[in-house]
Amino acid sequence: MGPEKAAKLFIKEYPKADSFSVTLYGSLAKTGKGHGTDTVLKKTFVLPTEVIFDETTEVAHPNTFDMYAFKDGVKLGKWRVRSIGGGEIKILGKKTEQSPEVYPIKHFKEIATYCLFKEIRLSDFVEEYEGSEIWNYLQIVWNSMKNTIREGLNATGILPGGLNISRKAKLLFGQKHIDESAVTKEHRLVCSYAYATSEQNASGETVVTAPTCGASGVLPAVLKYVQDKHHFSDDKILRGLAAAGLIGNIVKTNASISGAECGCQAEIGTACSMAAAALAEIFEMEIDQIEYAAEMPLEHHLGLTCDPVCGLVQIPCIERNAVAAMRAINAFSLANFLTNTRKVSLDIIIQTMYRTGKDMRAIYRETGKGGLAKLYVSND
Numbered sequence: 080m081g082p083e084k085a086a087k088l089f090i091k092e093y094p095k096a097d098s099f100s101v102t103l104y105g106s107l108a109k110t111g112k113g114h115g116t117d118t119v120l121k122k123t124f125v126l127p128t129e130v131i132f133d134e135t136t137e138v139a140h141p142n143t144f145d146m147y148a149f150k151d152g153v154k155l156g157k158w159r160v161r162s163i164g165g166g167e168i169k170i171l172g173k174k175t176e177q178s179p180e181v182y183p184i185k186h187f188k189e190i191a192t193y194c195l196f197k198e199i200r201l202s203d204f205v206e207e208y209e210g211s212e213i214w215n216y217l218q219i220v221w222n223s224m225k226n227t228i229r230e231g232l233n234a235t236g237i238l239p240g241g242l243n244i245s246r247k248a249k250l251l252f253g254q255k256h257i258d259e260s261a262v263t264k265e266h267r268l269v270c271s272y273a274y275a276t277s278e279q280n281a282s283g284e285t286v287v288t289a290p291t292c293g294a295s296g297v298l299p300a301v302l303k304y305v306q307d308k309h310h311f312s313d314d315k316i317l318r319g320l321a322a323a324g325l326i327g328n329i330v331k332t333n334a335s336i337s338g339a340e341c342g343c344q345a346e347i348g349t350a351c352s353m354a355a356a357a358l359a360e361i362f363e364m365e366i367d368q369i370e371y372a373a374e375m376p377l378e379h380h381l382g383l384t385c386d387p388v389c390g391l392v393q394i395p396c397i398e399r400n401a402v403a404a405m406r407a408i409n410a411f412s413l414a415n416f417l418t419n420t421r422k423v424s425l426d427i428i429i430q431t432m433y434r435t436g437k438d439m440r441a442i443y444r445e446t447g448k449g450g451l452a453k454l455y456v457s458n459d
Contacts, residue, residue: 080292081162082107082116082144085170086123093148093155098127100149105141106339107162108132109446113240113390115283141339141444164337164345165288165327182208182325185332187373187425190325191366201360201369202321217317217324223287224276224299230284231275238281240391247397248275265304269408270401272300277397290327290336293343293392294350296400298323301354301407311361319357326356326373326425333426334433338385338445341436343396347403348380348432354407359414372414374425376406377432384443386450395451 082101089099101120103111109132111117117130142162148155161169184190194204206213231248238244251271256263276296280286289298302316327336330349335341356373364372380403388394442449 080166096148100129100147102131104138110390202318205321231279273401273404294346297350300404319361322360323353323357343385344383351376351403355410358411375410385445386452390447
């Protein structure tokens with residue numbers, strides 16, 4: 080998503096160009112084929128475009144790429160861009176590289192203090208700074224999430240990419256377990272929704288970054304299940320989405336949501352944290368309980384590596400979304416009982432996650448060079 084967004088802006092910057100060239104570095108170079116980066120770049124530019132995978136040049140950020148515009152073989156200009164997660168980009172050396180700050184308060188502790196003082200909820204805090212139009216936007220987001228789940232539950236066949244992975248969402252949704260207890264049914268349905276979204280992502284279909292494409296299945300799966308079970312209105316779900324987005328923004332602002340920068344703990348860990356916080360907001364838990372619900376998933380995903388087999392967002396990514404969705408529900412439930420006993424704050428665990436990610440060897444940060452990506456051998 081980041082390279083596509085940058086390419087569209089680059090075309091506007093150099094409308095007279097007749098050809099382009101893009102050089103991918105770091106994790107983008109190592110997993111670009113599996114993620115379809117070259118395909119989307121050529122599709123976006125339309126005009127002749129050369130995509131170079133440079134795995135040797137050292138760069139400050141693992142998702143860095145250079146774009147060049149040419150006219151009659153003469154270079155018109157160059158951009159260096161960083162793809163920092165969830166489709167967000169930074170264009171180095173340009174005033175537009177920084178997105179405008181929406182929230183003047185950057186840490187959860189400060190946000191909680193503000194909300195307690197004003198006697199408002201996290202979703203009210205979001206509305207205060209985003210404006211009332213945020214609810215129309217979140218309705219679009221929620222509709223998109225539900226559409227993706229519906230489409231994923233009806234799709235069958237083999238996922239593209241060469242691993243011969245069969246879609247499983249429809250099977251999970253439609254086939255009852257031999258011991259279909261209430262708990263088993265919950266697990267089956269939540270997992271089917273997470274699989275549906277993740278399989279749509281792996282097929283290049285429409286998903287909502289939550290906070291990234293690779294972790295897009297967790298939040299919609301949890302919200303879809305809880306809405307159906309408790310017959311919550313969309314307005315209620317949107318309150319949860321607002322809180323989830325706020326948690327994701329806190330992580331992104333103070334740490335990272337990029338698997339290339341901090342491993343899968345930054346993607347799946349954050350997604351799980353967002354989903355647990357959303358549930359806590361929907362059920363109108365106290366702000367300390369919401370913090371604990373959001374903190375637990377990050378704490379217990381610490382050190383989770385990003386090792387996509389063949390650079391594809393399939394193994395272990397799809398199954399990981401399902402597991403994290405169930406974990407989010409568990410974290411929400413535990414927070415309801417144990418908040419008064421907790422010792423670790425959300426702000427501290429976010430800092431810990433970031434430092435842990437920076438301490439990881441590069442092969443475990445979305446390069447497709449270590450862990451399962453290195454050792455997996457297909458049985459097909």
